[in-house]
Amino acid sequence: MKTRITELFGIRHPIIQGGMHYVSFAELAAAVSNAGGLGIITALTQKTPADLAREIARCREMTDRPFGVNLTFLPTVHAVDYPGYVAAIIEGGVRIVETAGRSPEPVMPALKDAGVRVIHKCTSVRHALKAEAIGCDAASVDGFECGGHPGEDDIPNMILLPRAAEELKIPFVASGGMADARSLVASLALGADGINMGTRFIATVEAPVHDNVKQAIVAATELDTRLVMRPLRNTERVLNNAAVERLLEKEVSMGSELQFEDIIEEVVGVYPRVMTEGQVDAGVWSCGMVAGLIHDIPTCQALLDSIMADAEGIIRKRLEDLLG
Numbered sequence: 001m002k003t004r005i006t007e008l009f010g011i012r013h014p015i016i017q018g019g020m021h022y023v024s025f026a027e028l029a030a031a032v033s034n035a036g037g038l039g040i041i042t043a044l045t046q047k048t049p050a051d052l053a054r055e056i057a058r059c060r061e062m063t064d065r066p067f068g069v070n071l072t073f074l075p076t077v078h079a080v081d082y083p084g085y086v087a088a089i090i091e092g093g094v095r096i097v098e099t100a101g102r103s104p105e106p107v108m109p110a111l112k113d114a115g116v117r118v119i120h121k122c123t124s125v126r127h128a129l130k131a132e133a134i135g136c137d138a139a140s141v142d143g144f145e146c147g148g149h150p151g152e153d154d155i156p157n158m159i160l161l162p163r164a165a166e167e168l169k170i171p172f173v174a175s176g177g178m179a180d181a182r183s184l185v186a187s188l189a190l191g192a193d194g195i196n197m198g199t200r201f202i203a204t205v206e207a208p209v210h211d212n213v214k215q216a217i218v219a220a221t222e223l224d225t226r227l228v229m230r231p232l233r234n235t236e237r238v239l240n241n242a243a244v245e246r247l248l249e250k251e252v253s254m255g256s257e258l259q260f261e262d263i264i265e266e267v268v269g270v271y272p273r274v275m276t277e278g279q280v281d282a283g284v285w286s287c288g289m290v291a292g293l294i295h296d297i298p299t300c301q302a303l304l305d306s307i308m309a310d311a312e313g314i315i316r317k318r319l320e321d322l323l324g
């Protein structure tokens with residue numbers, strides 16, 4: 001399948017694995033890229049730019065296909081050395097960067113001068129238009145369904161994607177709620193040039209996370225996510241657990257008094273405990289509603305192969321037959 005996204009990134013299938021904190025290590029990114037998609041390493045999971053440089057080198061040993069690095073601009077407890085991470089990306093020869101959170105404008109000159117292609121993850125049409133205006137090559141349009149940070153507008157992909165198609169000139173992928181061939185074909189019909197998946201890629205053989213996390217996603221239904229941190233305007237969709245319920249009780253009881261300091265126990269330092277040690281109730285961690293569509297733990301190759309084969313079946317058979 002050829003789309004503006006496969007052309008832009010030089011990949012076989014229009015499928016991207018979004019950057020995920022403590023999930024998107026070299027093992028996963030390489031597995032996705034080797035399977036014909038675009039794998040992405042998460043920069044900030046690496047404690048220093050030097051660690052990121054090593055992770056990029058490790059990924060290059062595992063694949064000769066294109067892969068990318070995610071740079072997330074969200075509130076963090078410690079100041080982040082963004083110029084250092086950008087330098088590690090450029091010096092590591094990475095040609096694709098996925099940005100997310102706040103506008104990537106400050107890092108654009110350095111990335112563009114180095115010939116890096118930038119795909120910015122946005123949760124609204126206005127942010128996607130801003131990304132286009134500042135020179136991003138593509139957008140990843142993240143609907144309200146998505147795992148992680150859906151923004152504050154709450155527009156699901158059934159509306160957001162065709163709205164993006166109405167306004168954007170740059171290519172874009174549909175993100176949030178994507179799991180299979182149905183997601184891909186529907187996204188193409190709505191005007192997208194491919195899909196970005198997060199939660200689906202955690203439940204794969206190669207995702208270097210504890211098996212408890214994969215099993216929790218397989219066991220979860222579409223009813224099992226919650227939105228936290230809305231009062232702080234830093235909304236995150238997470239898998240429900242005891243820590244999430246404790247945090248939500250604080251949000252209700254403290255109302256507008258709630259400060260980040262009040263929820264540190266549920267939020268800070270959680271990812272290594274969940275993803276590496278498998279303590280899935282240790283705190284809040286991102287997960288999409290799409291968990292309800294995830295019933296197995298395939299290899300990335302099997303996942304991408306089945307998406308592409310089934311997509312062809314839907315397009316050539318189911319949709320064609322409807323025309324009589």
Ligand SMILES: Cc1cc2nc3c(=O)[nH]c(=O)nc-3n(C[C@H](O)[C@H](O)[C@H](O)COP(=O)(O)O)c2cc1C
Nearest residue numbers: 018019020021100146147148176177198199286288
């Ligand atoms: C566990 C987890 C961690 C994530 N961490 C990040 C991150 O650090 N930076 C980022 O830009 N997006 C992050 N995301 C969002 C994903 O890259 C992707 O946009 C999102 O998962 C898409 O929605 P889906 O889960 O419905 O596929 C994370 C998602 C999950 C599930």
